[in-house]
Amino acid sequence: MALSKIDVGNMLDDEIRRPNAKPLIINGNCAISQRSTSVTGITGGGYNTCDRWNLSISSAGTWTQTQESLTSGDAHADGFSKSLKMDNTTADGSLGSGDYNQITYKFEGQDLQLLKKGTANAEKVTVGFWIKATKTGTNILEFYDNTNTRQVSQSYTVSSADTWEYKVVNFPADTTGALTNDNAQQSVLVFWLGAGSNFSSGTLNTSWASSTNANRAVGQVNNSDSTSNNWEITGVQLEVGEYTSATIPPFQHESYGDSLARCQRYYFSDALYSSGGNTGLVEAFAPTNDNNYKHIFKQFPVPMRAAPTISNIDFREDTASSTDALSQLSADYVTTLTADLYGRDDDASESSYYHGADFSAEL
């Protein structure tokens, strides 16, 4: 067997330049999709399929978003088996001035303190990602500072239609404006898919500056202009420092379980019938103060970012397919760790119930 020399110097160099133990972007490989693997008829913003990836859109066509399974192509060859795909189903070939279409990743301020933003030692940032788009031409990636309303944008080019391409985008350091060190959204990475003139009529701002909308997405092609258009990403990584496609550290693949747990800080579901379609759980009930009220004291799988909004609360008698549901469904005493879910059963005859709910503490 031929032996290759191991370049220990470069290995150490990479370790030093990558001070974070885990990837800063959670679910950059699009492996986790707790809500759904496919959502159709999208015209408004929100979280749809792949966890942590938000769609922000205003009057820019209708879309289907899917978590795609990859079986071929250069992204698959690089180790990625899932992607987030946007498929245009109703075109908008002429975006209005205030219209936009973005896929965004929102950061807690406390997770980006290592960038030392707003100090003399501020760090440069590099974003690497795989993209496959029908629409070729100029696209914009933006790094936005919510704390200080500052931003910087860089362009990249999709060269070949419907072909996986790897892109590396560099952002300069910002010695102005520290990010608030808390659990709120203080920064966002914006993949533009379309931008009306309000966001594109100026000069692309490639150095950090106070945000001027007209300078944010200059030159962005309109991915909404044909129902033939698809737009797909995976393998998104954010690195501290300046790299090229040749020097960027390898994507940090996490185990499915580790990635899922990190996503559950922001959202999890054990819904019976909700859009997530997950399997319901059987739980005992514990009546309090009125035997007709059935309570589940729910402990979350991980501490959540904030006390979550609880949706799709459901209690069913006997079996998950039962149509005999409890009424007056509600949640109470919600914290970042636990919640009391309850409903009312007027005949009070059952001894156990299926229950489900969705829990969201998204940014």
Add this chain to the structure above:
Amino acid sequence: MDIKLVKKVNHLGKDILGCYALTDTNDKIHHVPLDEDNTDYQEILQWVADGNTIQEAD
């Protein structure tokens, strides 16, 4: 979240506010805790600041 209406929900059996029941424009109900870090709670505060009124609990 597109808010249609918001209603107070008291702790069961008590006259103390526990959370808000937010109905969105798709008539889906979300139970929003009184946590300033919760973005839906922040949206409710903004919705009220915009001149809307939260309904009293049943």
